[in-house]
Amino acid sequence: MSEPIRDRLVPLRRSFHRHPEPAWREFRTTACVVEELESLDVDELAVGADAYDPADRMAVPDDEELKPWLEGAREAGVREDLLERMTGGTTGAVAVLDRGDGPTIGLRVDIDGLFIEESTDADHEPATEGFRSAVDGTMHACGHDAHMTWGLATLEAIVESDFAGRLVVFFQPAEETGGGGCPMAKSEFAADLDYLLAIHVGLDHPTGEVVAGIEKPLAMCHVDATIEGTSAHAGKAPNEGDNALHAMATAIENAYGIPRHSDGMTRVNVGRAEAGTASNVIAERAHIVAEARGETTALMEYVKERLERTIKSAATLHGCRADVDIVSESPRADSDPELQALVSEVAADVAGVEHVLPSADFGASEDATFLMERVQEEGGLASYLIVGTDHPTSHHTPTFDVDERSLAHGVDVLVETIRELERRHPVSRRDENGA
Numbered sequence: 001m002s003e004p005i006r007d008r009l010v011p012l013r014r015s016f017h018r019h020p021e022p023a024w025r026e027f028r029t030t031a032c033v034v035e036e037l038e039s040l041d042v043d044e045l046a047v048g049a050d051a052y053d054p055a056d057r058m059a060v061p062d063d064e065e066l067k068p069w070l071e072g073a074r075e076a077g078v079r080e081d082l083l084e085r086m087t088g089g090t091t092g093a094v095a096v097l098d099r100g101d102g103p104t105i106g107l108r109v110d111i112d113g114l115f116i117e118e119s120t121d122a123d124h125e126p127a128t129e130g131f132r133s134a135v136d137g138t139m140h141a142c143g144h145d146a147h148m149t150w151g152l153a154t155l156e157a158i159v160e161s162d163f164a165g166r167l168v169v170f171f172q173p174a175e176e177t178g179g180g181g182c183p184m185a186k187s188e189f190a191a192d193l194d195y196l197l198a199i200h201v202g203l204d205h206p207t208g209e210v211v212a213g214i215e216k217p218l219a220m221c222h223v224d225a226t227i228e229g230t231s232a233h234a235g236k237a238p239n240e241g242d243n244a245l246h247a248m249a250t251a252i253e254n255a256y257g258i259p260r261h262s263d264g265m266t267r268v269n270v271g272r273a274e275a276g277t278a279s280n281v282i283a284e285r286a287h288i289v290a291e292a293r294g295e296t297t298a299l300m301e302y303v304k305e306r307l308e309r310t311i312k313s314a315a316t317l318h319g320c321r322a323d324v325d326i327v328s329e330s331p332r333a334d335s336d337p338e339l340q341a342l343v344s345e346v347a348a349d350v351a352g353v354e355h356v357l358p359s360a361d362f363g364a365s366e367d368a369t370f371l372m373e374r375v376q377e378e379g380g381l382a383s384y385l386i387v388g389t390d391h392p393t394s395h396h397t398p399t400f401d402v403d404e405r406s407l408a409h410g411v412d413v414l415v416e417t418i419r420e421l422e423r424r425h426p427v428s429r430r431d432e433n434g435a
Contacts (some may be wrong), residue, residue, distance in 0.1 A: 005153045006035065009407040010151070012036075012177045016145035020113025020138045023174035024060050024089035027073035029111050029148075033171050034093055034220045036152050040159050043098040046369045047082065048090035048407060058328035059179035059222065060089060072135075072305035092173035092180060094189045095155060102165025103425040105418055106196040108368050109144075109151035109176035110183070116141045119398040126401060126403035130165045141390070141400045142176065142421060150199060150387075154414040161415075164305065165422055170240035170371070178222055178328035181367025192347045195339065196375040196382040196419050198368040199410065202395065205388030207352040210413060212343035213335025213383035218267065218293040219300035220365035221401035225311045227251070227275075227310065229320040231284035241282030243318035245275035248286035251314035251322075255290065266293035266303045297331040304329070326347075330365055333372035336385040338427050343383055343413070346420050352405065360386065381427060387413060 005012060023031050032048065034296060037045055042061050048054075066089045090110065118124075118139040126132040131141045148171065155169050168189050174180030184190060205211060227248055232241030252270050260266055268290070275286035292307050294300030309325045317323035340358055347356045362384070374380035389406035393399040421427065 003057055005156045006411065009153060009262065009411070010404050013145050013149040013404065013407060016125060016148050017140045018131045018134050020133055020135055021069060022115055022138060023112045023177040023179055024057070024091055025066060025069035026091040026111050026173050027070055027079055027083060027086055028076050030086060030091045030093055030171070030173070031073065031078040033111065033148060034082060034428050035240070037093065037095045039154055041073045042095045042155070042159065045095035046094045046189070047429065048086045050085065051092055051094040051189065052187040053422045054088065054090050054183070055175055056183035056186045058182055059174065059177035063088070078359045092184070093171045094187070095171070095278065096189065097155065097159060097171045099164050099165040099166065102163070103194045104166040104192060105370065105421055106168045106170065106190065106193040107151060107154060107414065108170040108172055108196065108198040108371055109147040110180070111144055111148055111174045112173055112176050113140045113144065114142060114176055114396060114408040114433055115205050116396065116398055121399060124399050124401065130374070137190060139398070141397060142395045143402055144175070146201045146402050146407060146410065147199065150410040150414060153411045154370065154418070157411065157415045158418060160427070161419070162420065163422060167418065174366055175346070178220060178330050181330060181370035185370035190371055190374050192194060192378065193375045195427070196371055196381050197414065198372065198379065198384040199414065200384070200386050201402055201406060201410065202389040202391045203386050204384050207390045207406050208352060208409070209388035210347040210353050210358065211386035212347060213340035213357050213359050213361045213385065214362040216295065216332045217285060217331065217332055217369055217384070218295065218365045219297040219332040220293045221300060221304045222292060222327040223290045223292065223304070223323045224327045225288040225290070225309070225322055227286040227288070227315045227320050227322045229282070229284045232282040234280045234282055244286040244320050245283035247315045247320045248273055248275050248288060250317060251311045252287065254310045254314060255307055258303060258310065261299055263301055264297050264299050266295070266304055268307055269292035295332070300329070330367040331369050333376065333382065335359065335368035335430070336376065336381040338429055339381040339383040339428035342419050342420060342424065342427060343370070343385060346416045347413050348360055350409060350416060352409050353413070381429070385413065386397055
């Protein structure tokens with residue numbers, strides 16, 4: 001790793017792409033990030049439970065689900081001292097550069113992959129160029145491989161500069177399940193940040209376009225429900241059973257009937273439902289995986305409460321009982337206009353950036369909002385940037401890929417934004433009249 005990160009953006013991103021790991025299973029990924037960080041002159045490097053309180057995590061798999069990923073990382077040669085620091089799936093890391101007086105700036109990038117089988121199509125570049133996922137059923141289908149590359153290269157550039165201040169880089173696990181943002185936000189590393197930058201690649205913005213800050217990310221919660229009934233013979237004595245499958249079907253039907261709200265947009269979806277064993281058996285158990293979203297945190301809470309009530313009521317109606325677990329959730333947090341304006345100015349002067357949008361509606365959910373919310377509540381400014389990339393198909397699809405020209409664009413935008421924040425600090429909030 002003697003060659004500068006900036007000179008190997010493409011191979012580094014491709015290496016991450018080839019070895020994706022899902023939420024809280026990012027053992028090898030974290031180790032690769034840490035080894036890169038160890039080659040930089042950072043002042044503090046916290047891994048796993050040293051970076052956050054494990055009790056604050058959400059949507060954590062059980063030990064049996066974690067075990068094969070841990071063993072896979074060990075077989076790949078990950079150091080035992082690092083695996084010990086990630087016991088129980090405490091993945092992720094935080095790196096701190098402390099250069100004395102100046103602003104305290106946070107940068108958040110995410111590191112997890114998705115449970116998607118990557119395409120082998122002849123026109124899918126990762127397949128033809130030899131960096132398609134080597135992990136069956138798992139893929140970097142949302143660009144987090146690019147995000148990690150940006151985080152490392154940006155930190156390297158600031159280390160090598162005459163930056164004055166404190167830079168904290170969060171390499172956050174479990175974004176896709178909404179499980180990692182909360183513990184990072186509650187950690188000591190998120191305290192007293194003057195500014196926070198979060199970043200995403202693509203999102204239907206082309207190469208050469210930058211969005212200086214998102215607005216209207218949806219507050220979100222993931223719901224896991226189990227319905228318990230009573231088994232019986234479907235032909236001989238169906239009346240002796242309490243049909244969990246029927247209760248599940250009622251719950252799903254009624255979930256989509258939850259009233260919309262006059263205060264704004266809401267969403268509800270049941271993404272997976274399972275029940276039963278055979279055609280002649282009254283199902284005694286059913287499982288539902290669902291989500292609720294809202295234009296505001298309050299609206300998400302409205303849908304979440306009614307979704308939970310709907311599932312439990314459907315179970316009761318059919319003589320069953322339901323256990324509803326809120327697996328994870330994240331709030332809404334908008335980018336601050338003062339920081340968006342600064343990013344817009346900086347991005348306009350970056351080579352290869354042809355178009356800058358001051359803001360754009362996000363329309364999806366992101367648990368970076370936990371970090372944004374904390375920074376804003378403590379008086380700081382936060383913005384969630386998008387660096388465009390030409391991707392052949394949408395995020396979360398088997399043929400997703402990024403235009404690797406955008407790798408340099410992202411690094412330049414982040415580095416120059418950090419240096420400009422240093423020069424302009426403090427960046428004041430506008431008053432109520434926008435002055």
